[in-house]
Amino acid sequence: MIAPRAQRINIPLRHVAIMCGGMLFALLANVTYLQALGTEQFEEDPRNRRTMIARFGSPRGDILLHDGTVVATSIRSGDNAFRYRRVYPTGPLYAAVTGHFSMYGTAGIERAEDAVLSGSEPRVKVRGLVDGTRGGATLRLTIDRAAQRAAYEGLRAVGLPGAVVAIEPGTGAILAMVSYPSYDPNLYATFDGARLDRVDKRLQADPRDPLLNRAIQRNYPPGSTFKIVTGGAALGSGRYGIDTPVSAPAVLRLPGTATHLRNAGGAACGDGTPSLLSAFKLSCNTPFAQIGIDLGQDALREQAERFGFDADLDVPMPVARSIYPTGMDRAQTAMSALGQFDTRATPLMIAMMAAAVANHGTLMRPYLVEDVRLPDGTVIDETESAPYRQALRPAEADRLVEMMTAVTGPGGTGTAAAVPGVTVAAKTGTAENTASGRDHAVFTGFAPVAAPRVAVGVLIEGGGFGGRVAAPVARAVFRAVLDRHAE
Incomplete structure (x- = not known):
């Protein structure tokens, strides 16, 4: 009697035991998943205070300039939880490059090279385990x-939003990257959450966009600086040489429209049939528009892509695409x-155009990080310069050098970029801006022509004529680099 009754009682107990066993198995499986595979999502969750504290528990790697100047470092904070605080000794001057490191996020190089700077990159982590360093x-x-x-000082003197990029043509090394207005990264180094929120909201809401890196995160109509691309396509077609007469009427009716295109100020371009070099020197619109119509959009696009348009790029920070449009009619072409209609270029690309010409048509891949060193000084990574695009054949580049050199000579549009005793090659631009109605001032060029040390791209929002406003900023950068090499 007892055995059958016990068996009847054990049936529901058995079901409960099976269910509990299944739940226990599911719990163990979930814990195993979280420990083995799901940690990353919790580490990245901004609500995870433990991870946040850990990121400030040891010193972050320094960021140095080429000459060893420290532009970002970590110091002891005196806080028991957040032991190290990030410091930017030069404030806004290098913000477009360094970005910032805060409790809630990173920007700039701090973000692009976070693994190396934080020590989580495998080679850095392994060395730390071996020698006990933290x-x-x-960088x-x-x-x-x-x-x-x-x-930076050149843009600040103008007082308008803009950007400057300087490149060493023979290597692709970025010598300067400035976006104005800038911000002080030290404002993000606070451990006071309420204060950090106030700072971030204020900078995010600022209509001047100080957090925007205009040098690489925004593209603009390049205006007449794009005539480098159009000129390169013309020379590469075999139909034009620098002495070839080009049709340059004072007014050109765009095909299929009632729109009339004029040169800057409505002035005539020479005698109406100047040479290609003279039209480039004077930055005449009608002859280059006609060249675009004659060559067609496919030829212009092919040449633009050789300079890096329509391609993704990182330096290592990601760069917005420079764009040459598709599906255009003849007037749009x-x-x-x-450099108008839907053509767009970043200030970095504007500098790259001049750099390619300066380097006999070979565009080197632009880069910002020279090398990576462990705390003991061991170099674990070093950037080697490498070709990025063959933008032009050497002969075509040489002809463009002649055309660009004329721009800074007597009667050219870029005389404000001239440096005494140095031959400078350049192209100015004034880009229409339909959003505000105020034209952007654009400039690109390189110096010295015989042995190029630096190529510069300048864009100033609402600045007007590039030859008047942007060229002097470029000249200051030319002089800074060339004076250093003369020392």
Whole structure:
């Protein structure tokens, strides 16, 4: 009697036991998943205070300029929870490059090279385990201190939003990257959450966009600086030489429209049939629009892509795409040949155009990080310069050098960029801006022509004529770099 009754009682107990066993198995499986595979999502969750504290528990790697100047470092904070605080000794001057490191996020190089700087990169972590050191690796940048300051002070003197990029043509090393207005990264180094929120909201809401890196995060109509691309396509077609007469009427009716295109100020271009070199020197619109119509959008696009348009790029920070439009009619193609319509370029790309010409048509891949060093000084990574695009054949580049050199000579549009005793090659631009109605001032060029040391791209929002407003900023950067090499 007892056995059958016990068996009847054990049936529901058995079901409960099976259910509990299943739940226990599911719990163990979930814990195993979280421990083995799901940690990353919790580590990245901003609500995870433990991870946040850990990121400030050891010193982050320094960020140095090419000459060893410290532009970002970690110091003891005196806080028991957040032991190290990030410090930016030069404030806004290098913000477009360094970005910032805070409790709630990173920007700039701090974000792009976070693994190396934090010490989580495998090679850095392994070395730390071997020798017992804590902290991240040091980044040495390509930035030239004098060039960066000259660019920043030049933009600040103008007082309008803009950007400057300087590149060493033979290597692709970025010598200066400035966006104005800037911000002080030290404002983000606080451990006071309420204060950090106030700072971030204020900077995010600022209509001047100080957090925006205009040098690489925004593209603009390049205006007449794009005539480097159009000129390169013309020379590469075999139909034009620098002495070839080009049709340059005072007014050109765009095909299929009632719109009339004029040169700057409505002036005539020479005698109406100037040479290609003269039209480039004077930055005439009608002859280059006609060249664009004659060559067609496919030829212009192919040439633009050789300079890096329509391609993704990082330096290592991601760069917004520079764009040459598709599906245009002949009138739109004419305007695109002048760097208008939907043609867009970042200030970095504007500098890259001149750098390619300066380097006999070979565009080197631009880069910001020179090398990475462990706390003991061991170099674990070093950037080697490498070709990025063959933008032009050497002969075509040489002809463009002649055309660009004329721009800074007597009667050219870029005389304000001329440096006494130095031959400078350049192209100015005034880009229409339909959003505000105020034209952007644009400039690109390189110096010295015989042995190029620096190529510069300048864009100033609402600045007007590039030859008047942007060219003097470029000249200051030229002088800063060339003076350093003369020492």
